Amino acid sequence: REIHVVPFGIDVQRFQPRPIPRPASHEVRLGTVKSMETKYGLEYLIRAYALLRQRRPLLASRLVIVGGGHLGDALKDLVRELGLTETTDFVGRVEYENVHEYHQDLDIAIYPSIDNSESFGVSVVESQACGVPVIVSRIGGLPEVIDRGESGLVVPPRDPVAIADALEFLIDNPEVRAAFGRAGRARVLRDYSLPDCVQTLIGRYRQVV
Numbered sequence: 017r018e019i020h021v022v023p024f025g026i027d028v029q030r031f032q033p034r035p036i037p038r039p040a041s042h043e044v045r046l047g048t049v050k051s052m053e054t055k056y057g058l059e060y061l062i063r064a065y066a067l068l069r070q071r072r073p074l075l076a077s078r079l080v081i082v083g084g085g086h087l088g089d090a091l092k093d094l095v096r097e098l099g100l101t102e103t104t105d106f107v108g109r110v111e112y113e114n115v116h117e118y119h120q121d122l123d124i125a126i127y128p129s130i131d132n133s134e135s136f137g138v139s140v141v142e143s144q145a146c147g148v149p150v151i152v153s154r155i156g157g158l159p160e161v162i163d164r165g166e167s168g169l170v171v172p173p174r175d176p177v178a179i180a181d182a183l184e185f186l187i188d189n190p191e192v193r194a195a196f197g198r199a200g201r202a203r204v205l206r207d208y209s210l211p212d213c214v215q216t217l218i219g220r221y222r223q224v225v
Contacts, residue, residue: 020220024136025213026145028205033147033197034120043076044187045123047105049115049139052085055131057153057173059087059094064128064179066098071184077103082118084109119146123193124186126151127158130173137161141208144168144200149193151182161208167200 046065050056058081065079079100081091088106095104110118119125125143127150134156141161143150150168152158162168169186171178186193 022217022220023208023213024138024141025208025210026138026141026204028145028209031116031119031142031145031204033201038123043078045078045080045121046126046183047078047080047082047118047122047124048126048128049082049118049142050127050129051083051109052081052087052091054087055129055133057128057130058091060128060130060174060176060179061126062091062094062098062100062104063176064126064183065104066100067176067180068183069100069103071180072187075187077187079104080107080118080122081105082107082110082115115142116146119143119148122146122148124149124151124183126179126183127153128171128173128179129153129155129158132156134158140168141204144197145204145208147197147201149186149196149200151179151186163199163203167196167203 048061052058092106095101107118119142125148127137127140130153132155137152137158140150140152140158144167150162152162152168152170153173154170155173159170164170169182171182
């Protein structure tokens with residue numbers, strides 16, 4: 017049978033790049049907007065950040081984890097164990113109407129999921145809509161929602177070294193970060209704008225009826 021895929025659309029008016037760019041001298045803000053659950057692989061993000069801090073001890077950086085979840089205590093213990101308490105923020109769960117502000121606050125967004133049930137990366141699309149370059153695991157549907165090497169990077173799951181390498185590359189190449197951000201925003205406007213997705217879905221229903 018002929019199959020049509022209508023993607024999950026997002027509000028590209030709410031999720032858009034920050035209105036005022038940061039100065040080049042600010043600390044690099046790395047992070048994720050995901051629940052602290054096993055499937056999202058946040059342990060590997062934290063371990064990657066520890067590697068980055070070891071490699072670049074003089075780099076002004078901060079890890080920001082936005083979301084609630086059952087692994088909160090365990091992940092905070094891991095941060096303490098790795099000596100990252102002073103440079104890591106656990107924001108907790110935020111209301112949807114404020115989520116875009118946390119995406120906009122990031123310089124690089126990382127989605128290190130480890131489970132194939134991650135069928136569509138809504139948060140990845142939201143980050144890209146905000147003009148933020150992304151790093152995603154080669155898992156489930158995450159690689160499908162980015163243009164690899166144009167709006168983001170793909171790394172193997174459960175691989176903190178690969179995440180740290182990707183972070184170093186983007187930190188060392190601010191022009192690439194900016195280009196990825198522009199390309200990600202363009203991709204979302206093209207494929208994932210909520211009004212367009214709704215109209216496409218309505219059209220498909222009309223065809224069926």
